[in-house]
Amino acid sequence: MIRLSIPLRQALSRLSLPLLIAAAFGIMLLGKADTVIAERARTVLADLLTPIWGAVQAPVDAVRNAVDEADRLIHMRSENARLREENELLRRWQAAALSLESENGLLRRQLAFIPEGAPTYRTARVVADGGGAYARAVLLAIGPGHVVRKGQVALDDRGYAGRVTEVGSRSARVLLATDMNSRVPVTLEGSRARALMAGGNTARPRLQHWPEGVMPQEGERVVTSAETGAFPAGLPVGVVRWSKSGAPEVELYAQLDRLEMVRLFEYGLGGILPPEAIARPDPKARR
Amino acid sequence: MAMPRAPHGRRAPKQGLLASLDALARGALPTVLTILAMVLAGGVAFMPGLIAATALPCVFFWSVFRPAAMPPPAVFGLGLLLDLLTATPLGIGILILLVVHGVARATRRFLARQGFLLVWLAFAGFALAAGLLGWVLQALLGWRLPPLAPGLWQVVLTIGLYPILAWPLGRLQAGLIDAEVTA
Numbered sequence: 001m002i003r004l005s006i007p008l009r010q011a012l013s014r015l016s017l018p019l020l021i022a023a024a025f026g027i028m029l030l031g032k033a034d035t036v037i038a039e040r041a042r043t044v045l046a047d048l049l050t051p052i053w054g055a056v057q058a059p060v061d062a063v064r065n066a067v068d069e070a071d072r073l074i075h076m077r078s079e080n081a082r083l084r085e086e087n088e089l090l091r092r093w094q095a096a097a098l099s100l101e102s103e104n105g106l107l108r109r110q111l112a113f114i115p116e117g118a119p120t121y122r123t124a125r126v127v128a129d130g131g132g133a134y135a136r137a138v139l140l141a142i143g144p145g146h147v148v149r150k151g152q153v154a155l156d157d158r159g160y161a162g163r164v165t166e167v168g169s170r171s172a173r174v175l176l177a178t179d180m181n182s183r184v185p186v187t188l189e190g191s192r193a194r195a196l197m198a199g200g201n202t203a204r205p206r207l208q209h210w211p212e213g214v215m216p217q218e219g220e221r222v223v224t225s226a227e228t229g230a231f232p233a234g235l236p237v238g239v240v241r242w243s244k245s246g247a248p249e250v251e252l253y254a255q256l257d258r259l260e261m262v263r264l265f266e267y268g269l270g271g272i273l274p275p276e277a278i279a280r281p282d283p284k285a286r287r
Numbered sequence: 288m289a290m291p292r293a294p295h296g297r298r299a300p301k302q303g304l305l306a307s308l309d310a311l312a313r314g315a316l317p318t319v320l321t322i323l324a325m326v327l328a329g330g331v332a333f334m335p336g337l338i339a340a341t342a343l344p345c346v347f348f349w350s351v352f353r354p355a356a357m358p359p360p361a362v363f364g365l366g367l368l369l370d371l372l373t374a375t376p377l378g379i380g381i382l383i384l385l386v387v388h389g390v391a392r393a394t395r396r397f398l399a400r401q402g403f404l405l406v407w408l409a410f411a412g413f414a415l416a417a418g419l420l421g422w423v424l425q426a427l428l429g430w431r432l433p434p435l436a437p438g439l440w441q442v443v444l445t446i447g448l449y450p451i452l453a454w455p456l457g458r459l460q461a462g463l464i465d466a467e468v469t470a
Binding site for chain 1: 326332337339425433437
């Protein structure tokens, strides 16, 4: 250790805080000027910590399941009544679906329709929160030999959850549909009108830019649109709900507050990738 | 430890490598524990903002009660870790933690003598100011107004987490003081 005189050491310790605050501003500018550095540092750190997060998932899940169980026990009676009602409704829908399915089969035979191949997908485990106060993202643990690429679409078991934005060697970051920077082209299923679903860090993203003369209807189904080449058409997203303040929002099918597993779909679409991702192709990107 | 204790007065402090290692470990403990708590908080995927809500009480507590173990470079490092673990623009976490550390250290002569409730109340003020600073910086760096609700939720989470974290930290602080007195 270097020996310094006491006044000098005192002066240094008094100076260190202002100097470090100045350095913080410097880092802000650096992060603003070169976003790639921050992204790379985050990916390296996430790769490093993913094994730890993978290991702590078991106790975290256990606690959450216990809380859910208690909640379910408390609401068992009302839940039962609701389920009985829903079952009644679903029975009617089942009958409708069966008749439509047979009709659809008949029409396809008449048209000599070539069915589309089912898209391939991989399942990945959600291990950590990758967002913060003003960002909604999760980190996935990806196994060896598991090819994940930027731009892949993540769905939970019910519907659209988000999209892969950063990929490391052991982890990948998924920007959720509720994030402030998430914009998803959607189709309103009732009117077939196009709109944009914009996240705002709240539970329900808002609908924007629907065409004139069409109003999103309460309870209308919302699916993805193939408009920008970023998504395949028809992935389930959610239903329209009008908020108290009079704005149409989308109640997502995906349960983003309890994501445990997501399915990553590869549709081979690169419509939304930013220019730098195209200029510098990922060497691991093979299909 | 085999040495018999003198009946009167304090023992002479230990000398040499072992003593300096001991002091080093004691000095680094708060920072290491804060890093550990932040990493573990990151593993709770369904609660956004938990990492920042864990970092702020830890930095505040040690800045008030043991500032020597939470020097500004350590706070800087913790802020950088916070920024990298969350998706906020780089530098926001560093600046917030440094400002909280600076103000807490400047007011520690008053705060360290108060009871738990008053310190918690003061911390609530710190958390609110930190939330406001974070919102303003987010607006400046993102060049658009972020929604208020997530920021408020973050503040509430941070204030609520303080007692849960401060209790074990308080026990630890008492333990460290004991260790220093007997060392």
